[in-house]
Amino acid sequence: MIHMSSESKNEKFLIVAFPSVGLVGSFAISYLSAQLQMKDIGELEISEISPSYVIEKGEAYGPIRIYNKDNIYAILAGIPINIQTTFELIKKSIDFAKRNNISKIIIPRGLEVDKNFKGDPVSYGLAVNKNSKSALDEINLPSVPGATVFGADASVISALKNSDATAIILYTTCRMMMPDDDAIIKSIKTLSDIIRVKIDTEKFEERLEKINRENQKIIEETRKYYENSSGRSTVTPTPGIG
Template sequence: MTAESDIKVTSSPLSGENPIVMMGFPGSGLVGSIALQYLVEQMEFTQIGNITSKYFPPVAMMAKGVINVPVRIYEKQNTVAIVADIPIHPMICYEVANGIMDWLSAFPVREVISIAGIVTNEPEKRVFGVATEEAMLERISDHTVILPMGSISGIAGSLLTECKIRDIPGYGFLGETVNTPDPRSSAAALTVLKALYDLDLDIEPLLEQAEEIEAAMHKLAEEVQSNEPVPKKENLPMYG
């Protein structure tokens, strides 16, 4: 449990030496949560813990009849993944980020990676990169577009701020997305992680899921358009 009892971490101790910690919470395009859930499933991570809080929505997630905690902690060798199914309200981002980082402070964490989305409404699916120190940017400059200025909102921004304050190396990878579920953007972010951390991960199935989702959304849009009532023409008086 953290020092702040409002954020409760129930987990086995991290077993890896100098682990890297990846975090993904629902946000724009659900980029972070889709990416990390796919990562832990494909690479067969082991769930070692959960995070709960009075601040979280009063919901229990369910899959195939089995209850699952909305924020979970997974581990495989020297990689830890914190995956969330629920969005974090802006008013509690500080408390949640601070609680997670308080728990991580007990372990020799090498670096923290926050994965999120950034809405541009452009089709390229670029991945934008930021780091807590200027010297760290060289490592990611060949794989991401370095953001020159701006702000990162939500839990991703709060986590990176906590890394900066606590002098823990932190990276932010922001997948270019639209504001709908975007597995293609998640795949782009995973491609960056695969290159930087030499992950044994096949991303092709996620791209196939993206095509299926895009096709379904396109069909839905067509159905909505075809069912829209045609406006009646009004017989307006003519002047002149």
């Protein structure tokens, strides 16, 4: 069941996701867009030359899609992207938010923990500029206590740090598996709290099978990406986080 509070209708949200460790953000948005019945309203072009296209019914579709339902927008990149492309993606997403009077941007990502960790996934928020700090306080989300950030995630921070966008990076602890079901469910629940909609996650396992089939290429490309990066996440938490 999906229920949107009257309060949430007065505020617009943009969720931006691209493959990360655990495929947390990408799969969370895939599930949310299906449950909310969001419409594909176009693509976000970040360069004149696209790295890939999908052909369906004789039409070419770029890899970075834009979805919308009421006051909720989502930008989803269907391929792993490099440092420079990530920076451009976030900058273009900020511009998109401004053009559409969107007040908050949420970027869900995975935060890798030790593979032997037995606890439940935890979601943390990271506010990277002055406007974002108040937004983090509003949603009562714990802040990331400590981590080393590099690669694509560092590009996200760089793009947001000197902007006036109200944006929160939503990190959810996960293991190096593609996908990490528990972390994705936690991310979905946290996202739904932030955008103030109720999402039924009981059908997640059923939907995940379809998402897995549709995204086998993403899964393999993301796995290779992290294997080529010595198997490490682009965000390494300090010991004890998770």
